[in-house]
Amino acid sequence: MTRVIRYIFNDILRTRFILFYTGFLLLSTFALFQLDSDFGKIVLSLLNIVLMVVPLVSVVFTTIHFFSSYEFIELMLAQPINRRVIFLSEYLAVASSLCMAYLIGVGVPFIMFGAGQNVISLLVTGVFLTLVFVSLAFLSSVLTRDKSKAIGIALLFWFYFSLIYDGFVLWIIYSFNDYPLEKVTLTLIAFNPVDLARIIMLLQLDISALMGYTGAFYKNFFGSNMGVLFSSSILFLWAIIPIYIALRIFSKKDL
Amino acid sequence: MILINNLCKKFGKLTVLDQVNLSLIAGKSYALVGPNGSGKTTLIKGVLGMVRPSSGLIQFNGKDIANEWKYREQIGYMPQIGRYPENMRIGELIDMMKNIRKEVKTVDEELIDAFKLYKIYDKRMHTLSGGTRQKVSASLAFLFHAPVLILDEPTAGLDPVSVEILKEKILYERRMGKLIIITSHILSDLDELSTEMVYIFEGKIQYNNSIDALKEETHETRLNKAVTTLIKQKELLNSITEQI
Numbered sequence: 001m002t003r004v005i006r007y008i009f010n011d012i013l014r015t016r017f018i019l020f021y022t023g024f025l026l027l028s029t030f031a032l033f034q035l036d037s038d039f040g041k042i043v044l045s046l047l048n049i050v051l052m053v054v055p056l057v058s059v060v061f062t063t064i065h066f067f068s069s070y071e072f073i074e075l076m077l078a079q080p081i082n083r084r085v086i087f088l089s090e091y092l093a094v095a096s097s098l099c100m101a102y103l104i105g106v107g108v109p110f111i112m113f114g115a116g117q118n119v120i121s122l123l124v125t126g127v128f129l130t131l132v133f134v135s136l137a138f139l140s141s142v143l144t145r146d147k148s149k150a151i152g153i154a155l156l157f158w159f160y161f162s163l164i165y166d167g168f169v170l171w172i173i174y175s176f177n178d179y180p181l182e183k184v185t186l187t188l189i190a191f192n193p194v195d196l197a198r199i200i201m202l203l204q205l206d207i208s209a210l211m212g213y214t215g216a217f218y219k220n221f222f223g224s225n226m227g228v229l230f231s232s233s234i235l236f237l238w239a240i241i242p243i244y245i246a247l248r249i250f251s252k253k254d255l
Numbered sequence: 256m257i258l259i260n261n262l263c264k265k266f267g268k269l270t271v272l273d274q275v276n277l278s279l280i281a282g283k284s285y286a287l288v289g290p291n292g293s294g295k296t297t298l299i300k301g302v303l304g305m306v307r308p309s310s311g312l313i314q315f316n317g318k319d320i321a322n323e324w325k326y327r328e329q330i331g332y333m334p335q336i337g338r339y340p341e342n343m344r345i346g347e348l349i350d351m352m353k354n355i356r357k358e359v360k361t362v363d364e365e366l367i368d369a370f371k372l373y374k375i376y377d378k379r380m381h382t383l384s385g386g387t388r389q390k391v392s393a394s395l396a397f398l399f400h401a402p403v404l405i406l407d408e409p410t411a412g413l414d415p416v417s418v419e420i421l422k423e424k425i426l427y428e429r430r431m432g433k434l435i436i437i438t439s440h441i442l443s444d445l446d447e448l449s450t451e452m453v454y455i456f457e458g459k460i461q462y463n464n465s466i467d468a469l470k471e472e473t474h475e476t477r478l479n480k481a482v483t484t485l486i487k488q489k490e491l492l493n494s495i496t497e498q499i
Contacts, residue, residue, distance in 0.1 A: 074338055252307055255305045
């Protein structure tokens, strides 16, 4: 397995996309440090970038990579290697290179300027988001044989979780605001990895007071150890379930 | 060595393989013949586990190959269209294959030498012509001394000198007692390379016997004549049954 991963890794590095991604993250983090000196504000601004950019880059890069390494996959399938091993190697190589790019791009400036506790949770949520969207992109790649269709489905995931879902939740809260909705929204948030990541970070940044009564309720829930455990295990499930389904499909697929 | 039992494969509504029964024995060389789209490549991909059968069973040395992968150690496969990572160099590709099958200690580089591939080791795969690609595919198929060789149109696109080199190699491996499966449309090649003949038409096996028996049945001395006679006979038979 490690041999296969090494070759995929080399292939990824050769495209230089990962380097551009790291460079972009480095540049924006440094730029934010130049603009502001308040740590909390920097993390908050970064959070907004991270929540949009990380899922988008993960989704697009993964689908393009999967289809451009189709030949490699075909070649490996004729060799005495388990299909699952090939697929999981692809996942691990893509996910780890994207995570590394993120950790370097966002982490290095913070190490240079001195880091706080918020930064660690920003890094962890970013890594989680990468894992989640890489698995969603792998799922969309095995669902179809057509590259453009796969990218379309993957972008739809991103679009849905970043924009549409929020509108849906807002609509529910607005329409039913006569009822106590705390638990309902809490459940709804669990169905969106981006929201989950955002809430975790916002609560860490101590600006939950801005969110009123619901904010206080979340603070009460997510602030506790149980809440942290709950939210990270839900995010973990978001990474595991799509890749598991994708693996099932891939191991039965005709190639 | 390979046993195929009632194999069916459907792609949507299209039936590509229909109740295929075949038993392939070590030491023999099989010619897999049939018109384009008759299911030859699908059958081969089924044996390799790249295509999952809709129903039926494929056994390799008495073991069902569904969800198995270890048995592929014993197969050398040369695809019809060799698809390789495009920005890899030939040398890197060959090194990678060796590296992935590290447990094979001695490799057979005879074809790499004979095709003089080491001279173009630093050429990238996307710059290669179709024929050179075929040479790379052939070299990789023979690299690991696999006891089963599956060659999908091995001589298509090769220059006459390389065709002879490859044929010599196939004949040598046949004499070494390997199981060889060749698909090709060049029947004169198959006449030299194979001992058995499997004729597939529209996903069904129409004929399965030794080439000598086929020649005798059709009263022909050359395989291409014999096969055309066989096809004509089948067509005649079909038209008669259709009329009834």
